[in-house]
Amino acid sequence: MTPVDPALHPFRRADTDWWRDAVFYQVYVRSFADGSGDGVGDLVGIRSRLPYLAELGVDALWITPFYPSPMADHGYDVADPRDVEPVFGDLPGFDALLTDAHALGIRVTVDLVPNHTSDRHAWFQAALAAGPGSPERARYLFRDGRGPDGAQPPNNWPSVFGGPAWTRVPDGQWYLHLFAPEQPDLDFTNPEVVADLETTMRFWLDRGVDGFRIDVGHGMAKPEGLPDMVPMEDTGLLDDHGPGDLRFDDEGVHDVHRRVRAVLDEYPGTMAVGEVWLKDDDRLARYLRADELHLAFNFKLLTADWDVEDLRDAVVHSLATVATTPAPACWVLSNHDRPRHVTRYGGGEAGTRRARAAALLQLALPGSAYVYNGDELGMPDVDLPDEALQDPIWERSGHTERGRDACRIPVPWSGTEPSYGFSARPDTWLPMPAGWGPLTAEAQAADPASVLSLYRAALRLRRSSPLFAGESLEWLPAPEGCLAFRRPGGLVCLVNASARAVPLPEGAVLLASEDVSGGVVPADTAVWLHA
Known part of the structure; x- marks a missing residue:
């Protein structure tokens, strides 16, 4: 092509x-x-x-x-x-x-x-076949084990996904994988x-x-x-x-x-x-x-x-x-x-x-x-x-770390039942929960108060307004539990992370995450102003 x-x-x-x-x-x-x-x-x-x-x-x-x-x-x-x-x-x-x-x-x-390839990558398959000391193995981090029979890993590094960062191959050498055994690390001192x-x-x-x-x-x-590192249990x-x-x-x-x-x-x-x-x-x-x-x-x-x-x-x-x-x-x-x-x-x-x-x-x-x-x-x-659960962390940690699947659920697009327009079939690679009809893009697009509508308005302003100019900010005085800053172009952002409402600052309101028409910024609310 x-x-x-x-x-x-x-x-x-x-x-x-x-x-x-x-x-x-x-x-x-x-x-x-x-x-x-x-x-x-x-x-x-x-x-x-x-x-x-x-x-x-x-x-x-x-x-x-x-x-x-x-x-x-x-x-x-x-x-x-x-x-x-x-x-x-x-x-x-x-x-x-x-x-x-x-x-x-x-x-x-x-x-x-x-950092790594799949263990099914042609290079790694060639490394397994070629044996110790070969140019093929030099692309990865193969090492002899420790102990009289080489049965101990070459060092004490843990895998990010749980367990040791080393796996032994049939000829007795070990290879490094900072993640899963199916992800052998490459050796970047090798020009190839x-x-x-x-x-x-x-x-x-x-x-x-x-x-x-x-x-x-x-x-x-x-x-x-x-070399060995400071002993630590990885978080997964x-x-x-x-x-x-x-x-x-x-x-x-x-x-x-x-x-x-x-x-x-x-x-x-x-x-x-x-x-x-x-x-x-x-x-x-x-x-x-x-x-x-x-x-x-x-x-x-x-x-x-x-x-x-x-x-x-x-x-x-x-x-x-x-x-x-x-x-x-x-x-x-x-x-x-x-x-x-x-x-x-x-x-x-x-x-x-x-x-x-x-x-x-x-x-x-x-x-x-x-x-x-x-x-x-x-x-x-x-x-x-x-x-x-499908994340390798779940298995590698001995079912002590649930992994990252919870934040990887498919996006809901439309309708009231799984898979909410994500797929033509209801059963998706990770299951989608019931009750997500109001969360779909279709439902939110029709609601001016939705999260989607807020993002659309914010991105439109950010792209079109000169108030967002500059790569710095100036911190402004703010009530307790709040932070406020001004951009060089003139945008003021106030975030009220407290549990009580605070007075709305002076200036023209451009956008707010909640209703500020009463002259106050409610709890857990942010507002953009041109002051």
Whole structure:
């Protein structure tokens, strides 16, 4: 198939810094829209919902992995990074999706999974067949075991998904997998590994994609000799355990990011955002140097409680991270790995009310923002029965960690019964609960007071109003339990995270998450003003 000519790409002739204030929409492929009728989301489904996304007002998509995969980790175990998994479609279908998205003014970024491959990847199968000391094994991290008979793992590293980070093969060697055994880590000191990553990037960039989200962006590099680390039990989810955790944030990872950036610089107007789980502002900032990532997710807002001090602290630290870098801040409230913020904020009516306010906080902040599919509908987590759980964390943890399935329920589109227009069949890859009729996009589009209508109004204002100009903010005095700031363009945002109403500040109300017509800002409410 003839690749898309980058010179003809409609977005790359202007506004190469589009990503600095863009609103990205994360599409978790399996759960967004099912076009084939098998109960699993796919590329045809995404393509069919592009007009909805255009009306929502997002600037770009981040599509999670749709590459050939045995699905041990639902696509993050990639068997071939330069093709499409048949469950999700094919390459012509991806090209059609890309063409349609660009025609609607929506850019498309895709997941890059450099840290590991699937154990079914041709390279790993060749490594198993070739044996110890072979060039094929040198692409991965094979090591001899410890102890007199090599029966102990080479070091004490735990897997993020539970259990040891090592699996022994029949000839006695062990291989490293920071995640599931089906996800062997690559060795980025091997030039062949780096070159293959560059080939994968060019494959998708030549087709016309606008950038990448880099999975486990603080992984890839490992310390020489793979020494033991400070003993720790992993949480079962990515997190920053500090400098004692030798699995992540090794200095060599920056060499990989410089190679990634060099390829992207050959394609003006493209970008990369890294999944970098680091709490330390200075360590995170190092990923945002001029020759590394364009953006890095700052997860402080995603992990903050609904508490004014927590929320303000998240904003302060996120802005401090980028203050000495060329990058803007990058805000996240939910994603496919963490509980949705409706649930995190308490669930039910209270959680939804707080989530509405949090949306206005996120979208008022300077920089870029990521919206997870379903955020704009106020989707909560779903408490699934044990037998429905599919996340590898559930099995790897010995059924002590339920994993991430609760935040991955398919998006409800229309109707009053499962699968609410997500699929032609009622039984979907993760079950959808009863009672979600009012949550559907169709129902909410007809309701001016809905979460969807709030997002549409907020994104329309953000895109069109000069009040959102500038990449900084000025903190303003605010009542107890509230935070308030002004953007250089003139936008004022007040968030009342307290349990009582506060006086509405002076100025013209642009948008509010609840009714402020009485001259007060109710509890758990945010308001945008031009003061």
